[in-house]
Amino acid sequence: MMPVVRQGLVAPAGEKTWLSQSTNVTPVVGSAGTVYLFWGDRWDGTESTDHPGRNNTLATYVFQPIVVSGAKISMPTFHAEWKLDVAAGTWSP
Secondary structure (H helix, E strand, C coil): CCCCCCCCCCCCCCCHHHHHHHEEEEEEECCCCCEEEEEEEEEECCCCCEEEEEHHHCCCCEEEEEECCEEEEEEECCCHHHHCCCCCEEEEE
């Protein structure tokens, strides 16, 4: 049985994964490496939970590369724009 590794926050404290909740992580395997792609769904664009689902037409996704360092993963910086090279399995800001 594998031991449980607790690492703490994935995104910086207070960022709340950029107002999204995790939906999926997709590995993109290429010739030079593997990128793990975070999918987060964002509802209504605010932190308010007063009327959940009230503006579902405003739902969007957050896609961010996950940084892997040893046994830890993180998303230390929000990238408004970044490039994914699917063939290589790499990304760049």
